[in-house]
Amino acid sequence: MAESAVIFLLNKLSNLVETEFQLLNGVWQEIACLRGELERIRDLLKDADEVEETSDDQGLKVWIKQVREVTHDAEDVVDEFILVHAHHHLVGGEVLSGCLYKLSCCVKSLKSQYRIALQLQRVNGRIRDIYAAHKRLCLSFSVSLRGSCFTPSGETWHDRREDALFLADNDVVGIDKPKRQLVEWLINGGSEREVIGVTGMGGIGKTTLVKKVYDDFKVEKNFKIHAWITVSQPFNKNELLKDMIQNLSYVIKRAIPEGMENMNYEELITIIKNMLKERRYLIVFDDLWNLYEWEAVKYALPNSKNGSKVMITTRKDDVALNSCKDFKGKVYNLMPLSQDVSWELFCRKAFAGNPCPPYLFEICKDILRKCEGLPLAVVALSGVLAKKDTWRIDEWDMIRRCLGVEIQGNDKLEDLKKVLSLSLNDLPYYLKSCFLYLGIFPEGYLIKRMTLIRLWIAEGFIEAKEGRTLEEVAQDYLNDLLNRNLMQVAGMTTDRRVKFYRIHDLLREIIISKSRDQNFAVIVKEQTTTWPGRVRRLSIHTSLPNVQDIRLGSHLRSLFMFGVVEKSSLHTLFQGSFMLLRVLDFQRAPLKTFPVEVADMFYLKYLSLRKTKVKTIPRYIRKLQNLETLDLKKTCVTQLPIEILQLHKLRHLLVYHFKVESYADFYSKFGFKAASGNIGSLQSLQKLCFIEACHDCNMILRELGKLNQLRRLGIMKLRRQDGKVLCLSIERLKNLRSLSITSTEENEVIDLQQLSSPPQFLERLYLTGRLEELPSWIPSLHGLVRLFLKWSLLRDDPLVHLQDLPNLVHLELLQVYDGETLCFKAGKFKKLTLLGLDKFDKLKCVQVEEGALPCLEKLVIHRCNMLWSVPFGIEHLTKLKVLTFFDMPDKLIMKLQPDGNGEDHWKVKHVTEVYSAYWRDGSWDVYSIDSFRERQSKQPPGIVMGSHDLRTLWKV
Incomplete structure (x- = not known):
């Protein structure tokens, strides 16, 4: 993190130099000096995180901490200068313009610059002292940083890691199924040489599993040549090849070639190829970290077409995928242990195979839940608990409550900590801050993809790349963390976009510990009694009766609220200094008015008042000249002041709320009235949702065409006569991915x-209102993945025009067509996975020809009162998993009963979940088809479907 902090500040200084600030020569000189000193320091910090984690050299750790602290202080000084300069510039333009006032501003600015120049001098002096201190640490520093990434303590851990190679069968649980699969792939594969990759997060048991497969009798019998190669770090390709030669020489009983130590890479490759040629071999490369490691060895593995195999273990999915592409093959993603297997392993280690005492049951379950099926964590924590007396319930409970502290301070958990930390230390500098940032969210929190991206951008973590938006670069960062198995997908949209992420609880504990040590972020809970005096990021997770004790200095950059906070606590929080704040997230806070203190937050880039009761936005919001995200979703705001148009850096403007009285209401979402003005001046805007077009409509719609960076646009209350102007604007929005249009009323065209x-890049289209005919351009949208049509009342069958859309995966049609028949033709809708049909009042027959809808997984049919039978040909939909009927005739439902009387039951027998739902008193009663007769006889309902399944319907 020291390297990340230094590079972050260097980038800021570069941007500052490019500006046209009129500075005293002394300030410029000190800023130039600061850049030079930081560049010298940066070159010494390439492997600082690994050293800080593994080295026993306390002097070196203190040195790295000093670098981090002085960098933060330097950033504070630079930010304060920019703030002072901007303040005088703005005030000078808004208040008196007389000569006396201008002179006063100049004097104040000069005083500020002298003060800042003095502060910079002091910072530069400290940096020079720190650099000089490095020379005194030169010997240990060069050994630690420029030598191996693993110091002696790291090597000790690596030796312990190899204990996994010698575990007895009765010490291993939960691997029978994956072992059978991998053995089958090895012995039943074709004649071509293949690679089998095993991936998963650190500590999940990849080495243990592959070693058991490697030692399996059937595997040994199938391969004449076996070799197990542990890939050491730091990686040296020649040393790895020499290790392979030594292993293979032992296996084939041949002397090690003379002069091997002096051979070059090509010579070593040739020797290995000759040793393996014409032999059926199995070679395991354990713990590959990077693609270049695979590239270094793959040319030594000949393809003699005799069924040879290569296995690799890695934490990175791309390493496994690319190695399999090179040699063909398969990837096995090792999953965590199930709850039952985890409990078995836990009791075996914690209680020597005896049952858990009943009074410890809940405590142990909570501890085990944090392990989330990670075998190394289960073994490590149960091993610690095994040393404790079972009657000391308080000690067991302390580990449950303070697991992060225990991991940090307990020597018996050192291996677990290092295994989890290795992946973090391997991150490039630009990802380390992004990853530590995940610790601000509460335990078990589902992290929204776009929220996280906007926060990263606001913090300045995302580096600009030519030809790409910051959001696109941030998505690459997310994909990299997923690839490294440091994040998990927690929810996806129907068109296969990730919506939510989460992190493993133990990884989160590591993150929080590192964040606290490096003063990156502080988490405050009800039981928190102390925190650092110089907090840079503060995340409050629950109600805080002692919040008045918090002293927030000018160093604070981000403030988050998670959970209920009393109004008095909020008022007390604002007593601190927030002049350098970049991020303010007051989601769900008990606010009714816009916080007046926000007006002074010049640096603020991200402001969320989501789910508060704020009703109006004041005109002084114009002062937030750096604001990029304004999130007013689910507030009471219905109109924005014209001053919002002065925020030229605004990228995401979210202002809408829901009011659902009935699930089928025409209006379930409400946007905001835009003030008359030049909305086209917001040239950075990427998301605009939802703007009401009924006020000064032509002007607003015409201005939209100037927003050439817009990715998502939502328009409400559109009139028929405004269509031409809107079309002209949409044609200019070349980057648009999502478009939502709602008319003024249900019958408005x-x-x-x-x-x-x-x-051409449009992916999602939502049209709510009357359509005289289906727009002729929709069939040309080859990138369209989601299409929602509501209240269209088309005269012609829309399926004819939609069936050849090549990438459509989600289609929902509500009161779209008045015909009596819908026919899905063979070979059409090739990628559709979700289909919803609602309120087709005259529909009597739905026909699915064999070969149609080959990928359909979910079919939902609503309120089609004339439809008395399931779709003809539904038995052809072999991938259908969920079939749901909402407010449909009982006659149709009765035909699906499995009691022998349901004549259509055989048609849906292959479907895993079949439900019937009815709207009652503002909510859904949902039954499995098996329990339908119980509902008819007024008995308790059957299986209730999760509300998340219902929310996918008709939600734009």
Whole structure:
């Protein structure tokens, strides 16, 4: 993190130098000096995180800490200068313009610059002292940083890691199924040489599993040549090849070639190829970290077409995938242990195989839940608990409550900590801050993808890349963390976009510990009694009766609220200094008015008042000239002041709320009235949802065409006569990915026929209102993945025009067509996975030809009162998993009963989940088809479907 902090500040200084600030020569000189000193320091910090984690050299750790602290102080000084300069610039333009006032501003600015120059001098002096101190530490520093990434303590851990190679069968649980699969892949594969990759997060048991497969009798019998190669760090390709030669020489009983120590890479490759040629071999490369490690060895593995195999273990999915692409093969993603297997392993270690005492049951379950099926964590924590007396319940409970502290301070958990930390230390500098940032969210929190991206951008973590938006670069960062198995996907949209992420609880404990040690972020809970005096990021997770004791200095950059906070506590929080704040997230806070203190937060880039009761946005919001995200979703705000148009850096403007009185209401979402003005001046805007077009409509719609960076646009209350102007604007939005349009009322026509050249990258389209005919340009949207049509009342069958959309995966149609028949033709809708049909009042027959909808997984049919039978041909939908009927005739449901009377039951027998739901008193009663007769006889309902399944319907 020291390297990350230094590089972050260097980038800021580079941007500062490029500006046109009029500075005293002394300030410029000190800033130039600061850049030079930081660049010298940066070159010494390449492997600082590994050293800080593994080295026993306390002097070196203190040195790295000093670098981090002085970098933060330097950043504070630079930020304060920019703030002072901007303040005088703004005030000078808004208040008196007389000569006396201008002179006063100049004097104040000069005083500020002299003060800042003095502060910079002091910082530069400290940096020079720190650099000089490095020379005194030169010997240990060069050994630790420029030598191996693993110091002696690290090597000790690595030796312990190899204990996994010698575990007895009765010490291993939960691997029978994956072992059988891997053995089958090895012995039943074709004649081509193949690679089998085993991936998963650190500590999940990859080495243990592959070693058991490697030693299996059937595997040994199938391969004449066996070799197990542990890939050491730091990686040296020649040393790895020499290790292979030594292993293979022993196996084939041949002397090690003379002069091997002096051979070059090509010579070593040739020797290995000759040793393996014409032999059926199995070679395991354990713990590959990077693609270049695979590239270094793959050319030594000949393809004699005799069924040879290569296995690799890695924490990185891309290493496994690319190695399999090179040689063909398969990837096995090792999953965590199940709850039952984890409990078996836990009791075996903690209680020597005896049952858990009943009075410790809940405590042990909570501890085990944090392990989340990670075998190394289960073994490590149960091993610690095994040393404790079972009657000391307080000691067991302390580990449950303070697991992070225990991991940090207990020597018996050192291996677990280092295994989990290795992946963090391997991150490039630009990902380390992003990863530590995940610790601000509460335990078990589902992290929204776009929220996280916007926060990272606001913090300045995302580096600009030519030709790409910051959001696109941030998505690459997320993909990299997923690839490294440091994050988990917790929820996806129907079109396969990740919506939520989460992190493993134990990884989160490691993150929180590192964040606290490096003063990156502080988590405050009810039981928190102390915290650092110089907090940079503060995340409050629950109600805090002692919040008045918090002293927030000017160093604070981010403030988060999670959970209920009393109004008095909020008022007390604002007594601190927030002049350098970049992020303010007051989601769900008990606010009714816009906080007046926000007006002074010049640096603020991210402001979320989501799910508060704020009703109005004041005109002084114009002062937030750096604001990039304004999140007012699910507030009471319905109108924005015209001053919002002065925020030219705004990238995401979210202002809408829901009011659902019935699930089928025409209006379930409400946007905001835009003030008359030049909305086209917001050139950085990427997301605009949802703007009401009914006020000064032509002007607003015309201005939208100037927002050439717009990715998502939501328009409400559109009139028929406004269609032409809107079409002209949409044609200019070349980067648009998502478009949502709602008419003023259910019978108002949406006229989009004049859109001759729709955005070529459009992926999601939502049209709510009357359509006289389906827009002719929709079939040309080859990138379209989601399409929602509501209240269209088309005269012609829309399926004819939609069936050849090549990438459509989600289609929902509500009161779209008045015909009596819908027919899904063979070979059409090739990628559709979710289909919803609602309120087709005359629909009597749905036909699915064999070969149609080959990928359909979920079919939902609503309120089609004339439809008395399931779709003909539904038995052909072999991938259908969920079939749900909402407010459908009982006659149809009765035909699906499995009691022998349901004549159509055989058609849906292959479907895993079949439900019937009815809207009652503002909510859904949901039954499995098996329990339908119980509902008819007024008995308790059957299986209730999760509300998350219902929310996918009709949600734009």
